[in-house]
Amino acid sequence: MKSSNIIYHQASVTRQRRNKLNNHRSIVLWFTGLSGSGKSTLAHALEEKLFQMGCKTFVLDGDNVRHGLNSNLDFSETGRTENIRRISEVSKLMLESGLIVMTAFISPINIDRIEARKLISNDDFIEIYCKASLETCETRDVKGLYKRARAGEIKNYTGIDSPYEVPKNPELIIDTDNQSLEESVFTIFNFLELNGIIN
Numbered sequence: 001m002k003s004s005n006i007i008y009h010q011a012s013v014t015r016q017r018r019n020k021l022n023n024h025r026s027i028v029l030w031f032t033g034l035s036g037s038g039k040s041t042l043a044h045a046l047e048e049k050l051f052q053m054g055c056k057t058f059v060l061d062g063d064n065v066r067h068g069l070n071s072n073l074d075f076s077e078t079g080r081t082e083n084i085r086r087i088s089e090v091s092k093l094m095l096e097s098g099l100i101v102m103t104a105f106i107s108p109i110n111i112d113r114i115e116a117r118k119l120i121s122n123d124d125f126i127e128i129y130c131k132a133s134l135e136t137c138e139t140r141d142v143k144g145l146y147k148r149a150r151a152g153e154i155k156n157y158t159g160i161d162s163p164y165e166v167p168k169n170p171e172l173i174i175d176t177d178n179q180s181l182e183e184s185v186f187t188i189f190n191f192l193e194l195n196g197i198i199n
Helices: 015-023 039-052 062-069 076-095 110-120 134-139 145-150 181-194
Strands: 027-032 058-063 100-104 125-131 171-175
Touching: 027 039, 027 076, 027 110, 027 181, 039 058, 039 062, 039 100, 039 125, 039 181, 062 076, 076 100, 076 110, 110 125, 110 134, 134 145, 171 181
Parallel strands: 027 100, 027 125, 058 100, 125 171
Antiparallel strands: none
16 A cells, blocks of 8 residues: 655656667567576577667566565465566666666566556567477476476476466567577567667
């Protein structure tokens, strides 16, 4: 419950002014897909390309955020929903600060992604579905989590005993089963150029 004693402060340095200074539009690129589908790898590779161009960027990575901001959350449905809600709020703040924000979270539930889009706003939210088969993701499982989930050592693991709901209308689908990392980065980069987010 929000306190009635807080008032939103309007700053003189606006997002629009930051975007002009940065020479690019701030945006949230929401990478979603199974563990091992290439979300983090792709987000960081894209960030490197944008950074080298002088863009102001930041990647919010699922594991990294759970080490700090969301370290008190479990992997229950309630915990996952709260995880995504907090990330959505942080992404919105970073958007206002003028950054190109890349979030790399499984975010398996459609309604959670819909709520994130509503909070951030449809014009500022680009959903990127990293499409890869479960079989492919399991071969990329360097941490051995799928193996442990199949052995029953990890409960509620997405793709094994917890569902992943495929996005219905993402702005981009990146087929990481068949596209190389370079091709995938180019696809997103080209989208950003065509939509006037970067020059």
